Amino acid sequence: MPRPKINEDLCFGCMCCTVACPRGVLIEPRTGMIPLIKTPKECTGCKCCADECPHNAIKILMYCIGE
Numbered sequence: 001m002p003r004p005k006i007n008e009d010l011c012f013g014c015m016c017c018t019v020a021c022p023r024g025v026l027i028e029p030r031t032g033m034i035p036l037i038k039t040p041k042e043c044t045g046c047k048c049c050a051d052e053c054p055h056n057a058i059k060i061l062m063y064c065i066g067e
Contacts, residue, residue: 001062001063002044002045002060003040003062003063004017004025004050004059004061005058005061006034006035006037007057007058008034008057010055010056010057011035011053011055011057012033013032013033013034014055015028015035016052016053016054017050017053017058018049019052020049020051022046022048023039023042023043023044024038024039025039025042025049026049043060045060047060
């Protein structure tokens with residue numbers, strides 16, 4: 001199962017990923033600069049968020065069911 005992983009050291013808080021995600025997995029936080037992963041199970045692994053990130057702060061990781 002794919003899951004987005006945000007590297008907080010690389011993220012500048014531009015929120016490009018939240019706009020790019022067609023499933024609404026990533027959302028803007030109420031406070032802070034790092035996008036929130038709201039619904040990780042909705043991630044399809046399309047990599048739209050990672051492709052749109054200008055700082056390469058997002059990777060799509062694959063997990064086995066149950067992890």
